[in-house]
Amino acid sequence: MNLQAIRAIYLFEMARTFRTIWQSIVSPVISTSLYFIVFGAAIGSRIETVEGVSYGAFIVPGLIMLTVLQQSVTNAAFGIYFPKFVGTIYEVLSAPVTVIEIVIGYVGAAATKALMIGLIIFATAHLFVDLPIVHPVWMIAFLVMTTFSFAMLGFILGIWAKNFEQLNLVPMLVITPLVFLGGSFYSITMLPPVWQTITLFNPVVYLISGFRWSFFGTADVPVAASLAAIALFAGLCLLAIWAIFRTGWRLRS
Amino acid sequence: MSSIVSVQGLTKVFPGGLKALKGVDLEIEEGEVLALLGPNGAGKTTLISIICGLTTMSGGRVTVGGHEITRDFRAARELIGLVPQELHVEGFEKVINTVRFTRGLFGKKPDDALIEQILMDLALWDKRNEKIIELSGGMKRRVMIAKALAHEPRVLFLDEPTAGVDVELRQSMWQVMRGLKDRGVTIILTTHYIEEAEAMADRVGVINHGELLLVEETGPLMTRMGRKTLTVDLSAPIDAVPGPLAARGVELGNGGTSLVYTYDTAAEQTGITDLLSDIREAGLHLADLHTRQSSLEDIFVDLVNGSTR
Ligand SMILES: Nc1ncnc2c1ncn2[C@@H]1O[C@H](COP(=O)(O)OP(=O)(O)OP(=O)(O)O)[C@@H](O)[C@H]1O
Ligand SMILES: [Mg+2]
Numbered sequence: 175m176n177l178q179a180i181r182a183i184y185l186f187e188m189a190r191t192f193r194t195i196w197q198s199i200v201s202p203v204i205s206t207s208l209y210f211i212v213f214g215a216a217i218g219s220r221i222e223t224v225e226g227v228s229y230g231a232f233i234v235p236g237l238i239m240l241t242v243l244q245q246s247v248t249n250a251a252f253g254i255y256f257p258k259f260v261g262t263i264y265e266v267l268s269a270p271v272t273v274i275e276i277v278i279g280y281v282g283a284a285a286t287k288a289l290m291i292g293l294i295i296f297a298t299a300h301l302f303v304d305l306p307i308v309h310p311v312w313m314i315a316f317l318v319m320t321t322f323s324f325a326m327l328g329f330i331l332g333i334w335a336k337n338f339e340q341l342n343l344v345p346m347l348v349i350t351p352l353v354f355l356g357g358s359f360y361s362i363t364m365l366p367p368v369w370q371t372i373t374l375f376n377p378v379v380y381l382i383s384g385f386r387w388s389f390f391g392t393a394d395v396p397v398a399a400s401l402a403a404i405a406l407f408a409g410l411c412l413l414a415i416w417a418i419f420r421t422g423w424r425l426r427s
Numbered sequence: 428m429s430s431i432v433s434v435q436g437l438t439k440v441f442p443g444g445l446k447a448l449k450g451v452d453l454e455i456e457e458g459e460v461l462a463l464l465g466p467n468g469a470g471k472t473t474l475i476s477i478i479c480g481l482t483t484m485s486g487g488r489v490t491v492g493g494h495e496i497t498r499d500f501r502a503a504r505e506l507i508g509l510v511p512q513e514l515h516v517e518g519f520e521k522v523i524n525t526v527r528f529t530r531g532l533f534g535k536k537p538d539d540a541l542i543e544q545i546l547m548d549l550a551l552w553d554k555r556n557e558k559i560i561e562l563s564g565g566m567k568r569r570v571m572i573a574k575a576l577a578h579e580p581r582v583l584f585l586d587e588p589t590a591g592v593d594v595e596l597r598q599s600m601w602q603v604m605r606g607l608k609d610r611g612v613t614i615i616l617t618t619h620y621i622e623e624a625e626a627m628a629d630r631v632g633v634i635n636h637g638e639l640l641l642v643e644e645t646g647p648l649m650t651r652m653g654r655k656t657l658t659v660d661l662s663a664p665i666d667a668v669p670g671p672l673a674a675r676g677v678e679l680g681n682g683g684t685s686l687v688y689t690y691d692t693a694a695e696q697t698g699i700t701d702l703l704s705d706i707r708e709a710g711l712h713l714a715d716l717h718t719r720q721s722s723l724e725d726i727f728v729d730l731v732n733g734s735t736r
Contacts, residue, residue, distance in 0.1 A: 182527075
């Protein structure tokens with residue numbers, strides 16, 4: 175393992191993050207607060223409880239996931255797209271580093287930032303609602319697994335993207351709908367049976383369900399299924415990244 | 428002498444079918460400075476990019492320090508430093524941070540004393556805390572050189588390091604290169620400036636259309652490149668070169684209306700003064716005269732045509 179390289183990439187990326195830390199934090203905090211006001215206060219006054227949890231609290235895991243997923247994907251995508259865009263990627267490609275080291279460095283930094291923002295939103299949520307956490311260790315575990323696996327997805331996106339439009343398009347067009355339709359603001363048991371079945375093909379359902387279970391002890395799908403889904407997703411991403419570096423797709427001429 | 432870089436039968440076909448390298452064989456000795464010359468599109472950058480891992484090879488075998496560059500890429504790449512032809516910088520980073528980054532990326536422990544020395548040598552120390560975007564083009568290029576040196580490479584590839592660099596800076600870069608050479612670093616540089624090859628290189632390689640046409644010691648090659656031809660236009664055509672002139676190797680040109688004399692600019696005596704007095708003694712009248720330096724392009728053309736003057 176070239177630990178120095180992992181460290182160098184990670185610290186370099188984190189330094190970039192901290193240069194723009196206020197932008198990175200302010201916008202998710204504001205948008206989360208808005209969600210609380212609109213969904214929690216307005217709708218929550220009509221829906222008293224979902225599965226025995228107050229609606230305001232019920233949406234917290236989904237809200238955190240929404241931002242964390244977007245952040246993981248965009249951070250990682252930007253982290254690798256930018257050097258590709260300005261050409262400094264030549265250094266990474268000519269360095270004595272393996273794919274795994276590159277991924278740990280870039281994806282680790284992107285995931286760290288997303289995780290920090292997730293925790294900040296979590297803290298913000300406390301200002302609005304009472305939040306019990308049944309399984310705190312699992313809550314952190316789900317958060318970490320999610321940030322890492324979606325940061326890998328973002329990493330692939332960053333390598334694939336040929337311009338900034340494409341870079342923005344995927345999180346907008348794919349991630350956001352998947353999260354909204356993945357039970358962020360409702361329990362999928364509230365849906366008609368047909369839609370329940372369709373929803374099960376949405377990977378985000380498993381994340382949110384598992385994450386919500388760590389808060390309230392109730393889940394839409396079995397926790398084991400959530401874990402399996404994340405593992406499968408992370409494995410596929412890793413495989414894709416390995417193949418990309420193996421063939422040099424969009425990286426080497 | 429053992430080769431530190433060994434290239435055997437290297438080929439590169441770009442998607443789209445362009446054959447950028449057509450079987451290049453090249454042995455580079457440890458500690459030497461090799462200059463690669465060749466017109467635009469010859470394949471210089473492609474060759475360097477393959478050795479450094481930026482471009483995949485289509486066929487052949489390359490080793491650096493005895494390590495095959497794809498199978499044993501970690502060991503091979505640790506030895507290599509690269510300054511690419513294009514300027515690639517992360518504008519918002521501070522100079523010193525990007526240099527430190529490169530060192531880490533290549534697996535070396537932080538060493539602030541060394542980084543300071545490198546930045547001093549490249550006259551960048553005063554700029555160390557500035558954002559790269561605020562530097563001039565020549566300074567940016569020096570930052571890229573500093574990055575390439577940060578991990579103490581044993582083989583340094585410089586792809587047109589002095590393109591677009593002012594005379595003074597060029598001199599100081601040559602100084603840096605000499606310092607590296609003295610420390611035993613092997614340097615491979617590409618350039619379009621013959622003076623640069625002459626000043627720096629132990630050997631010169633000429634590439635054209637993806638083929639390495641020759642690799643030769645700089646001295647003899649420069650002598651050949653340093654040739655000039657003097658053409659003397661006569662006011663009236665003659666049938667044969669008069670005896671004393673013929674003895675000097677003067678040839679008849681342009682249907683007998685001119686005399687052509689080839690000489691070596693590097694020689695002590697070019698023989699021009701004697702030539703001119705011989706012409707006068709032969710009773711010939713000059714209409715005009717002009718000289719022409721045989722250029723690198725001439726050498727390329729000659730090489731491609733298979734006839735080296
Ligand atoms: N990524 C690429 N895809 C397709 N063709 C390429 C690519 N890169 C280079 N080429 C072609 O390969 C040939 C060799 O290019 P290369 O950059 O190696 O030339 P060079 O000798 O470095 O020229 P210069 O002196 O202009 O830098 C050229 O014909 C070029 O158009
Ligand atoms: Mg080139």
